[in-house]
Amino acid sequence: xxxxxxxxxxxxxxxxxxxxxxxxxxxxxxxxxxxxxxxxxxxxxxxxxxxxxxxxxxxxxxxxxxxxxxxxxxxxxxxxxxxxxxxxxxxxxxxxxxxxxxxxxxxxxxxxxxxxxxxxxxxxxxxxxxxxxxxxxxxxxxxxxxxxxxxxxxxxxxxxxxxxxxxxxxxxxxxxxxxxxxxxxxxxxxxxxxxxxxxxxxxxxxxxxxxxxxxxxxxxxxxxxxxxxxxxxxxxxxxxxxxxxxxxxxxxxxxxxxxxxxxxxxxxxxxxxxxxxxxxxxxxxxxxxxxxxxxxxxxxxxxxxxxxxxxxxxxxxx
Amino acid sequence: xxxxxxxxxxxxxxxxxxxxxxxxxxxxxxxxxxxxxxxxxxxxxxxxxxxxxxxxxxxxxxxxxxxxxxxxxxxxxxxxxxxxxxxxxxxxxxxxxxxxxxxxxxxxxxxxxxxxxxxxxxxxxxxxxxxxxxxxxxxxxxxxxxxxxxxxxxxxxxxxxxxxxxxxxxxxxxxxxxxxxxxxxxxxxxxxxxxxxxxxxxxxxxxxxxxxxxxxxxxxxxxxxxxxxxxxxxxxxxxxxxxxxxxxxxxxxxxxxxxxxxxxxxxxxxxxxx
Numbered sequence: 001x002x003x004x005x006x007x008x009x010x011x012x013x014x015x016x017x018x019x020x021x022x023x024x025x026x027x028x029x030x031x032x033x034x035x036x037x038x039x040x041x042x043x044x045x046x047x048x049x050x051x052x053x054x055x056x057x058x059x060x061x062x063x064x065x066x067x068x069x070x071x072x073x074x075x076x077x078x079x080x081x082x083x084x085x086x087x088x089x090x091x092x093x094x095x096x097x098x099x100x101x102x103x104x105x106x107x108x109x110x111x112x113x114x115x116x117x118x119x120x121x122x123x124x125x126x127x128x129x130x131x132x133x134x135x136x137x138x139x140x141x142x143x144x145x146x147x148x149x150x151x152x153x154x155x156x157x158x159x160x161x162x163x164x165x166x167x168x169x170x171x172x173x174x175x176x177x178x179x180x181x182x183x184x185x186x187x188x189x190x191x192x193x194x195x196x197x198x199x200x201x202x203x204x205x206x207x208x209x210x211x212x213x214x215x216x217x218x219x220x221x222x223x224x225x226x227x228x229x230x231x232x233x234x235x236x237x238x239x240x241x242x243x244x245x246x247x248x249x250x251x252x253x254x255x256x257x258x259x260x261x262x263x264x265x266x267x268x269x270x271x272x273x274x275x276x277x278x279x280x281x282x283x284x285x286x287x288x289x290x291x292x293x294x295x296x297x298x299x300x301x302x303x304x305x306x307x308x309x310x311x312x313x314x315x316x317x318x
Numbered sequence: 319x320x321x322x323x324x325x326x327x328x329x330x331x332x333x334x335x336x337x338x339x340x341x342x343x344x345x346x347x348x349x350x351x352x353x354x355x356x357x358x359x360x361x362x363x364x365x366x367x368x369x370x371x372x373x374x375x376x377x378x379x380x381x382x383x384x385x386x387x388x389x390x391x392x393x394x395x396x397x398x399x400x401x402x403x404x405x406x407x408x409x410x411x412x413x414x415x416x417x418x419x420x421x422x423x424x425x426x427x428x429x430x431x432x433x434x435x436x437x438x439x440x441x442x443x444x445x446x447x448x449x450x451x452x453x454x455x456x457x458x459x460x461x462x463x464x465x466x467x468x469x470x471x472x473x474x475x476x477x478x479x480x481x482x483x484x485x486x487x488x489x490x491x492x493x494x495x496x497x498x499x500x501x502x503x504x505x506x507x508x509x510x511x512x513x514x515x516x517x518x519x520x521x522x523x524x525x526x527x528x529x530x531x532x533x534x535x536x537x538x539x540x541x542x543x544x545x546x547x548x549x550x551x552x553x554x555x556x557x558x559x560x561x562x563x564x565x566x567x568x569x570x571x572x573x574x575x576x577x578x579x580x581x582x583x584x585x586x587x588x589x590x591x592x
Contacts, residue, residue, distance in 0.1 A: 026536070046552075048453060049537055051449060051484075054480060054483070055478070055481070056476035056480065057478035058442070058472075058473045058476060059442045059445075059473060059477050059480050061448035062439050062442030062443050062446065062473065063362070063441045063445050063449065063477075063480070064446060065432070065439075065441070065442075065446055066432070066442070066443040066444060066445060066446020066447040066448070066449070066450060067446040067449060067450045067453075068426070068446075069383075069432060069443075069447065070433065070446070070447050070451070070454070071377070071449030071450070071454070072453065072454070074446075089436060090439070092433070093433065094433060094439060094443065096424065097433065098424050098425050098433050099425065099427070121566060123531075211373050264373050310565065
């Protein structure tokens with residue numbers, strides 16, 4: 001029995017320390033982000049494998065290219081947008097293109113992750129940006145336990161891996177021993193074939209709750225977690241949609257380019273279905289408490305439930 | 319020693335001939351920025367660096383990053399002429415399915431230690447390699463050539479500050495100070511001067527040399543090697559288009575294709591290497 005991981009940042013740190021115990025190639029790279037990553041125990045235990053580079057993310061990622069080309073496996077972590085936006089070119093041209101084994105830990109994913117910091121520190125585009133870059137693996141664990149498991153599960157993944165985490169305030173949905181389903185969707189609730197609710201990350205608990213409310217209202221939903229956004233389990237998604245033909249995506253991310261877009265692509269190419277997408281509707285967030293932000297921007301249990309009901313009735317009218 | 323230097327100079331002429339040949343055949347590429355760094359590239363691959371062309375992945379090899387990746391014809395020539403691949407392959411530059419991409423792509427080209435092309439990355443990648451040596455208790459050294467126009471990239475200075483702070487003594491950067499960038503002279507366009515003072519302010523050991531004097535290049539590197547606890551920068555005054563008279567002072571040769579007559583003239587000026 002593994003210990004419960006209190007939030008995604010601790011889950012990351014603990015997973016990394018477990019890996020570092022076993023593997024001499026694991027290196028932690030900080031861009032003045034050691035505290036945000038809760039990484040002090042790593043730095044204390046493995047001082048020769050900890051590199052502090054200061055507030056300079058492009059340099060941090062390019063240094064990782066050098067480290068990885070010389071056989072090390074760097075884990076670089078800071079706020080998600082400082083990697084995926086400020087250092088986007090370095091991630092593409094110097095890591096993904098030459099297929100280097102670098103791991104990126106993006107904190108403050110979504111409104112839940114950025115919460116009171118406001119838009120400069122709330123990242124709702126990271127998944128969509130990286131989805132366009134060939135060769136990236138994108139993992140979005142739902143909680144601290146899954147973050148630890150994702151770190152362990154992706155240790156041998158070729159090429160770059162992006163792991164989206166939050167602020168540390170995520171609710172625990174999984175037990176510490178649940179494995180991370182690398183590359184596969186996972187059906188977490190199955191009340192029937194009226195609708196499939198797709199989600200990942202910090203909205204998972206809300207979607208599970210919505211499935212219960214829908215059940216009480218006589219709408220039978222499946223809850224499918226797509227924690228690996230890339231490479232997407234398109235066959236798995238098409239498979240669950242074959243009979244249901246009705247999909248609602250929920251993500252703490254803009255609907256442009258994220259899971260909503262990814263599922264729309266699968267629907268268009270492989271599995272015709274009606275679709276609605278919840279998440280940020282091509283807009284920015286603002287400061288606020290984590291849960292009230294998700295409620296305010298279309299990811300409340302109520303909105304999920306109501307949208308699902310509307311979608312099911314739309315399907316029935318077709 | 320004089321004969322030895324003369325041998326290196328002959329090798330540099332071969333690299334220049336290859337550059338002209340490659341750009342002429344490809345009908346594309348950056349000839350004059352390749353010629354300005356040809357002597358430094360020659361000194362690195364034929365004298366300074368510890369490499370084993372028969373074993374390109376040799377862990378303990380010294381590493382090189384051409385941060386001004388558009389000058390890759392010179393680098394590809396050096397790799398071919400030191401035996402990483404057949405020089406006959408050089409003329410495939412920029413053609414479909416070639417191992418010689420328009421800008422360096424490490425997984426495709428034997429002996430290439432790093433991708434490059436978008437400017438500003440060499441110092442940081444080199445720092446990463448130097449830190450990897452430290453972590454793995456290896457003694458390899460890392461060499462980088464940047465442009466002078468390239469010094470406009472903020473990332474250069476992020477890398478410079480970090481390498482100074484990390485006391486990355488195994489890292490040596492040559493600045494190919496040919497005084498030109500794409501749209502004009504560097505002092506007109508971007509204003510990098512004074513160059514040495516900027517690096518010194520970040521904790522680097524600085525030297526200024528004539529980047530076409532093989533003896534000076536070699537001695538400066540030997541000097542850099544003696545310095546421990548700080549990275550080294552060697553600001554090499556160079557001439558863009560060096561070796562071909564009609565290219566010098568005409569910045570259109572930054573990226574320009576030779577006519578048949580220009581090609582013939584350039585080859586005559588460069589002379590044979592027998």
